[in-house]
Amino acid sequence: MEGRKASRRRGMLFYLKRDWQLYLLILVPIVFVVVFRYAAYPGLRIAFMDYKPAKGYSGSEWVGFEIFKKIFKDRDFIRALKTSITFNLLDLVIGFPVPIILALLLNELRFPKFKRVSQTILYLPHFLSWVIIASVAYTLFKPQSGLINIVLMNAGLIKEGIPFLTEKWHWAVSYLLIAVWATMGWGTIIYLAAITGISGELYEAASIDGANRWKRMIHITLPGIRTTTVTLLIMNLGRIMGSNFERLDSFGNVQVKDFQYQLAIYIFEKGLSSGNFSRATAANLFQSVIGLVLVLLADRVAKALGEDGLI
Numbered sequence: 001m002e003g004r005k006a007s008r009r010r011g012m013l014f015y016l017k018r019d020w021q022l023y024l025l026i027l028v029p030i031v032f033v034v035v036f037r038y039a040a041y042p043g044l045r046i047a048f049m050d051y052k053p054a055k056g057y058s059g060s061e062w063v064g065f066e067i068f069k070k071i072f073k074d075r076d077f078i079r080a081l082k083t084s085i086t087f088n089l090l091d092l093v094i095g096f097p098v099p100i101i102l103a104l105l106l107n108e109l110r111f112p113k114f115k116r117v118s119q120t121i122l123y124l125p126h127f128l129s130w131v132i133i134a135s136v137a138y139t140l141f142k143p144q145s146g147l148i149n150i151v152l153m154n155a156g157l158i159k160e161g162i163p164f165l166t167e168k169w170h171w172a173v174s175y176l177l178i179a180v181w182a183t184m185g186w187g188t189i190i191y192l193a194a195i196t197g198i199s200g201e202l203y204e205a206a207s208i209d210g211a212n213r214w215k216r217m218i219h220i221t222l223p224g225i226r227t228t229t230v231t232l233l234i235m236n237l238g239r240i241m242g243s244n245f246e247r248l249d250s251f252g253n254v255q256v257k258d259f260q261y262q263l264a265i266y267i268f269e270k271g272l273s274s275g276n277f278s279r280a281t282a283a284n285l286f287q288s289v290i291g292l293v294l295v296l297l298a299d300r301v302a303k304a305l306g307e308d309g310l311i
Helices: 002-018 020-036 038-048 066-073 075-095 097-108 112-127 131-140 147-154 170-197 200-208 215-225 226-236 245-250 254-260 263-272 277-304
Strands: none
Touching: 002 020, 020 038, 038 066, 038 277, 066 075, 066 131, 066 147, 075 097, 075 170, 075 254, 075 263, 075 277, 097 112, 097 170, 097 215, 112 170, 131 147, 131 170, 131 245, 131 263, 170 226, 170 254, 200 215, 245 263, 263 277
8 A cells, every 4th residue: 555655656756747847837727716716715704794894804793694685675686686597598598509500510511721710700709808899789780870780771671770789679689699699609619629529430330321411410419419518508507697797888878777787787886886895795695606506406407317417
């Protein structure tokens, strides 16, 4: 036993000496995660205190769950919660299948140059901030002078400009579809990586048996990426309670405030901007805990159905 431990230590030292540059590089993101994620955990006690920045942790009064009770009685919180859940569910239903479909289509392309160009075009929006995306969208979708409305009116498809981003129902559809466009490329990368792990012998055997391209896609490719699909679905279910402040603020305006008012906006307006850090922390903690519960439940259901799950 001692000999094995000594052998393992020598092995670890050997790899550390040989690959110390790699270990040093990976240390940077690990430190980043620890400092900005785990080191912030002690601050969660603010949710259970009447926190005053001038008094600090030691001088602020402990109030238990009083902050949570006030939040749950707040009509604005309930409104923001309902809106967040609705839009996040729509995001999931509309946006989740798109990367899968794109990955399947890209995998079937037989011209390498066209495939690379298509992948680059699809991936680029992921690296743009929501501020840039919203600025371009507002320019393109202006009711009177936007390029999209001008093209539609010149084509005779509409008589007057459509208020894509200035009327709440049109805004809801535009908001969801723009998000699909902006995020579908990143998901496509993950599914394409999963597809490359499928054995080519399966496709060859299916071709010999007379299976066409669609049958190979349905009976080989889709089952081959099922584990990846389930894993990403579980992770996305954990975001049902979340909301992106940058996205909401970039697309926000007075006309669409009913749909724009989600948890991120509530936390900013009722918590951070008004100096009520206890309320902001409590609301954020609530949505994080519910998100964790949803992930665990989804993982349990996936395992019950025979999948590997996350944990």
